[in-house]
Amino acid sequence: MRTPPITRVATSTPATPILPESFYARDVVEVARDLLGRELVRDGVRLRITEVEAYAEHDTACHAHRGRTPRNAVMFGPGGRAYVYLCYGLHVMLNVVTGEDGSAAAVLVRSAEPIVGLDVVRARRGDRDGPVLLTGPGKLGAALALDVAWSGHRLFEPGGLELHAGEPPRRILTGPRVGIDYASARDRRRAWRFAIADTRWISVPKSLRPVPSRARTH
DNA sequence: ACAAGGATCCTCT
DNA sequence: GAGGATCCTTGTT
Numbered sequence: 001m002r003t004p005p006i007t008r009v010a011t012s013t014p015a016t017p018i019l020p021e022s023f024y025a026r027d028v029v030e031v032a033r034d035l036l037g038r039e040l041v042r043d044g045v046r047l048r049i050t051e052v053e054a055y056a057e058h059d060t061a062c063h064a065h066r067g068r069t070p071r072n073a074v075m076f077g078p079g080g081r082a083y084v085y086l087c088y089g090l091h092v093m094l095n096v097v098t099g100e101d102g103s104a105a106a107v108l109v110r111s112a113e114p115i116v117g118l119d120v121v122r123a124r125r126g127d128r129d130g131p132v133l134l135t136g137p138g139k140l141g142a143a144l145a146l147d148v149a150w151s152g153h154r155l156f157e158p159g160g161l162e163l164h165a166g167e168p169p170r171r172i173l174t175g176p177r178v179g180i181d182y183a184s185a186r187d188r189r190r191a192w193r194f195a196i197a198d199t200r201w202i203s204v205p206k207s208l209r210p211v212p213s214r215a216r217t218h
Numbered sequence: 219a220c221a222a223g224g225a226t227c228c229t230c231t
Numbered sequence: 232g233a234g235g236a237t238c239c240t241t242g243t244t
Binding site: 063066069070071072085086087088089090148 | 239
Binding site for chain 1: 224225227
């Protein structure tokens with residue numbers, strides 16, 4: 001008689017469903033908050049989103065505010081697509097397009113926590129350890145081995161890069177967005193950055209404050 | 219065709 | 232905390 005198969009010990013929470021296209025067809029700030037705790041999945045690497053920023057069409061911090069260009073065109077399309085661009089000529093930034101077709105808005109994914117595939121992430125990030133691996137949008141792009149050819153990719157379809165439901169965070173933080181000195185004072189002040197409260201996987205923790213828990217109306 | 223500047227990261231002090 | 236990397240995108244000539 002043969003020996004029983006080795007039982008695989010679950011080292012992480014089970015995979016959750018891919019989010020439907022309709023998830024993205026909402027206001028960009030609402031989707032940004034709702035992206036915390038969701039999971040980016042590619043080739044066995046699973047990352048839990050811990051920090052995001054919202055960028056809206058008439059927001060002077062947003063690439064779309066001066067109108068449509070070849071680079072930002074995907075932001076003007078329907079939600080659920082990736083908008084990927086190169087920053088400072090070397091950093092690959094992943095955004096999630098939101099809203100209806102014709103409106104331009106997207107959420108920049110700034111940080112994530114590795115759930116599966118830590119070894120792959122470490123190999124892509126120079127064998128570093130801890131939050132320095134994935135806290136910052138350029139690091140996230142590197143960890144997922146993305147390039148600008150991914151811009152326009154449909155995140156709600158299986159294969160390639162997927163966005164899964166994950167687990168919602170318990171408490172979240174908010175504050176002004178990072179690295180937008182070129183924007184108007186009004187837009188610089190907007191608290192459109194969101195992060196999970198109880199995690200070390202966040203870039204520049206300064207200037208984040210708790211979001212008061214939503215008061216019950218009844 | 220050109221110049222300017224950028225939703226950053228890393229290293230060094 | 233400062234500065235360089237590194238090159239594409241954009242607006243202007």
